Each structure stands twice: as structure tokens, then as C-alpha cells.
Amino acid sequence: MRVGTVKEIKNHEYRVGLTPESVRELVSHGHEVWVESGAGLGIGAEDAAYSAAGASIKPDAKTVFDGCEMIVKVKEPQAGERAMLREGQILYTYLHLAPDPEQTADLVKSGVTAIAYETVTGPGGTLPLLKPMSQVAGRMSIQAGATALQKAHGGRGVLLGGVPGVLPGKVLVIGGGVVGFHAAQMAVGMGADVTILDRDPEVLERLDNHFEGRAKTRFSNLAVVQQMVQEAELVIGAVLVPGAAAPKLVTREMLKTMKPGAVLVDVAIDQGGCFETSHATTHADPTYVVDGIVHYCVANMPGAVARTSTYALNNVTLPHALRIADLGWQAALKANPHLANGLNVHAGKVTYEAVATELGYAYTPVADVLG
Numbered sequence: 001m002r003v004g005t006v007k008e009i010k011n012h013e014y015r016v017g018l019t020p021e022s023v024r025e026l027v028s029h030g031h032e033v034w035v036e037s038g039a040g041l042g043i044g045a046e047d048a049a050y051s052a053a054g055a056s057i058k059p060d061a062k063t064v065f066d067g068c069e070m071i072v073k074v075k076e077p078q079a080g081e082r083a084m085l086r087e088g089q090i091l092y093t094y095l096h097l098a099p100d101p102e103q104t105a106d107l108v109k110s111g112v113t114a115i116a117y118e119t120v121t122g123p124g125g126t127l128p129l130l131k132p133m134s135q136v137a138g139r140m141s142i143q144a145g146a147t148a149l150q151k152a153h154g155g156r157g158v159l160l161g162g163v164p165g166v167l168p169g170k171v172l173v174i175g176g177g178v179v180g181f182h183a184a185q186m187a188v189g190m191g192a193d194v195t196i197l198d199r200d201p202e203v204l205e206r207l208d209n210h211f212e213g214r215a216k217t218r219f220s221n222l223a224v225v226q227q228m229v230q231e232a233e234l235v236i237g238a239v240l241v242p243g244a245a246a247p248k249l250v251t252r253e254m255l256k257t258m259k260p261g262a263v264l265v266d267v268a269i270d271q272g273g274c275f276e277t278s279h280a281t282t283h284a285d286p287t288y289v290v291d292g293i294v295h296y297c298v299a300n301m302p303g304a305v306a307r308t309s310t311y312a313l314n315n316v317t318l319p320h321a322l323r324i325a326d327l328g329w330q331a332a333l334k335a336n337p338h339l340a341n342g343l344n345v346h347a348g349k350v351t352y353e354a355v356a357t358e359l360g361y362a363y364t365p366v367a368d369v370l371g
Contacts, residue, residue: 001325004034004068006061007041010075012283014042014306015313017072017093020053022318027054031325034064043307065089070329072321074313075300076103087111087347090329092321094118094133095344098245098358099272107345108361113329117317118270119243119352120342127242129320129342131178132312134267136302138182138238141265142171142190144301145234148263148287148294155294156261158233161191168193172228174220174249174274175238176203179267181210183236188214195228225249230257237266237274243344244354245272252276255291262293269297333370340366 003026005017016039018026023033035055037047047057058064065071065084073093077085082103085091088111095116097104107114117129127134142160149155149169162168171187173180176198187194188211197220198204204217211217218224229235229250239246246268255277268274269281277290280299287296302309320339323332333340344352349364356363 001070001328002032002034002068003070003072003321003325004036004058004064005039005072006036006064006081007039008074008303009061009078009081010300010303013075013300013303015074015303015310016040016043016045016306017074018318018321019043019310019314020045020049020055022314022321023050023055024053025318025322026325029322029326032056034058034068036061036064043310070321070324072317074310075303076100077107079106082106082110085110085112089113090115090324092117092317092324094270096270097344097352097355098243099270101359104345104350104355104359104361108348108350111347112345113343113347114345115320115324115329115339115342116243116344116352117313117342119344120320121242121338123338127240129313129316132316133302133309134178134240135182136305136309136312137267138179138236139186140301140304141179141183141236141238141267142186142192142234144286144296144298145171145236145263145265146190148265148296149234149261151261153294154261154287154289155263156233156259158261160187160234169233170231171195171234171236172232173197173236173238174225175236175240175268176200176207176217177238177240179238179240180236181207183238183267184211184215187234192234195232197224197228220249226254226257229254230259232262233259234263234265237264237268237278239268239274240271242354243352245358246274248274248276250275250277252291255293258293260292263296264293265296267301269299273297330370333366340370343369 151157
């Protein structure tokens with residue numbers, strides 16, 4: 001199979017779909033790999049490194065899109081990229097379709113076979129292709145929030161760890177999954193006063209045992225969320241409903257009860273955000289203020305640490321890429337039901353139920369597509 005990767009064009013997105021090492025693996029399986037010139041510069045990978053791994057370097061994205069059977073990316077295709085997709089082509093990348101009707105419509109119209117990293121599952125309902133980026137984003141959320149809390153950045157002027165004689169800042173983490181756990185780890189390490197909310201008693205027990213009192217846990221309900229956001233200097237939104245739009249857990253009314261200059265970091269923004277007042281921002285202009293509350297809603301947080309993120313991502317996406325290239329997408333999905341859960345759009349049909357429900361499409365089960 002001819003597999004291609006292109007330079008990401010989303011604002012301040014420096015990750016790349018394939019590392020030179022991943023290219024070498026694909027080539028060793030007998031596949032041809034095309035790489036857009038400069039695609040790896042954001043992670044320090046020159047064209048020469050890709051050539052040495054066996055890739056053919058192409059001058060622009062259009063050449064890659066036109067010539068390859070499968071496109072491997074990181075972020076969802078932007079409008080100009082979607083215009084280059086064609087029927088029968090395989091797109092393998094993050095998609096986050098539920099809050100993005102324009103992208104969904106373009107993918108449906110293109111006839112492409114779109115496999116989304118974020119809905120590929122693992123044993124026990126895990127999301128292994130989302131996990132490494134959730135780990136990165138969770139850790140980064142505390143860094144970003146700590147910076148936004150500085151007075152020069154519009155924040156309250158609070159040092160999360162405090163100093164002797166001054167109380168530490170209060171951090172509220174809403175959601176105890178991968179993002180929430182890693183956010184809490186970072187916040188605890190900085191010496192903050194950390195509380196984690198979740199609705200799963202087993203998750204709360206696991207977190208409580210892990211942190212041994214260094215972070216508090218509470219069962220999440222409306223009253224608790226209302227109370228805790230009033231007290232917090234920094235709120236991390238870390239809620240995920242796989243493939244679906246995130247629930248709005250912090251309302252605009254709640255902002256009026258918060259401390260002026262407090263910070264909201266919405267890590268769920270890729271899925272529409274879990275704060276009512278959230279809208280996607282970029283690394284170039286990461287924050288805005290609503291009712292005196294600073295919002296950080298960058299939709300590709302891991303792109304800021306592109307090298308770490310790209311290698312962590314390739315560790316989990318490459319095995320499936322190899323299966324798709326080796327077997328063809330239909331055989332690969334038939335052989336692996338976890339990978340089959342990644343199919344979101346095929347030949348003009350929406351094949352992921354949460355996306356179809358959210359955006360009003362007829363739902364076509366993957367089993368029907370695979371025959």
C-alpha cells in the first residue's frame with residue numbers, strides 16, 4: 001500500500017503523523033511511504049531522516065493526497081485538506097466529529113474511509129490511541145493553568161504551591177480518567193490543594209488509594225460542582241464521553257460565583273468542551289475572559305510539546321497502521337473489533353453511533369459496512 005503523511009496545518013500544530021522510525025517499519029513491510037517535504041521539522045526530523053528511512057519526499061500536500069491510498073495524520077483534516085480527499089481513500093487520524101458538523105459533512109461527501117484514533121478501543125473499554133495524548137494534555141493543563149493564573153496573564157495572581165505562611169492554590173479537577181489523573185499528579189507535585197470529582201465509585205477509590213490524602217476525592221453532582229468551583233483558583237475540565245460531545249458541567253451562572261481571575265482549562269474542548277462558556281482557542285491566542293474568569297481552551301495542547309507527543313502517539317498508532325496497510329482496511333477491521341470501533345465514516349455513511357446521534361445522520365453499523 002502507498003501510505004502518506006503531510007505537514008500539519010492547524011495553528012501551531014507541530015506534530016507529525018509518522019516519525020522516520022515508523023516510516024522504516026512500514027517500508028520493511030513492503031509498503032511505499034510518501035512524506036511531504038518539511039512534515040517532520042516540528043519534531044526535529046529533517047527530510048533526510050525520512051529519506052534514509054525509505055520514504056519518498058514530495059513537494060506538497062496535494063501530491064501526497066493525490067497519490068496515496070492511506071493518509072496518516074495527527075489532527076482532523078482542515079477544510080483545504082478535506083477538499084483533497086477522495087472516495088476509497090483511507091484517512092487515519094484524530095477526528096473528533098461530534099462537535100464538528102462541517103468536517104463531518106465534508107468527510108461524508110468525500111466518500112473517504114475515516115478511522116478516528118479517539119474511538120479505537122482496547123480491552124475493558126479503554127481508549128489506547130487517545131491515552132498518550134490525554135496523559136500529555138493532563139500534565140500540560142496544570143502548566144497552562146499555572147501560567148494563566150499569573151497576574152500578567154490576566155489571572156488571580158496565585159502561586160499554586162503557595163509558600164511558607166501562605167496557603168497553596170486550590171485546584172479542582174472534574175473527571176478522574178486519564179486526563180484528570182495526570183492533571184492531579186502534576187498539581188499535587190507542585191504542592192497545590194487538589195480535589196478530584198468523578199461519578200464512578202471505583203475510580204474515586206482508585207484515586208484515593210493512589211494519592212493517599214495528597215489529593216481529595218468527591219462524588220460529582222451538580223451541588224458539589226457548584227460548591228467546588230466557587231472555592232477553586234484553577235478548574236480543569238477533564239470529562240470524556242467517547243466519541244460524543246462533552247457534557248456542559250460548569251455553566252455561565254457558576255462563573256459569577258467564582259473568584260475573580262480564577263482560571264478554567266478545558267481539556268475536553270476537542271469534543272466541544274465541558275464548560276458552557278468554552279470555545280476553541282489556539283496556541284497563538286490561548287486565553288480569553290468571560291465574567292472575570294480566564295478560559296484556556298487550546299484544542300491541540302499536545303502540539304506544544306510536539307516531539308514528546310509525536311513519539312508517544314506513534315507508539316500506539318503504528319501497529320494499527322501496519323495492520324491496515326498489510327491486510328487492507330476491511331480485513332484489518334474484521335480481524336480486530338477494537339480497530340473496527342475507530343471507523344467513523346465510510347463511503348458517505350456515518351458509522352459511529354454517537355456522532356450520528358449528535359449530528360442527525362442515519363447510523364450505519366460497522367458490521368453492515370464490513371458485510
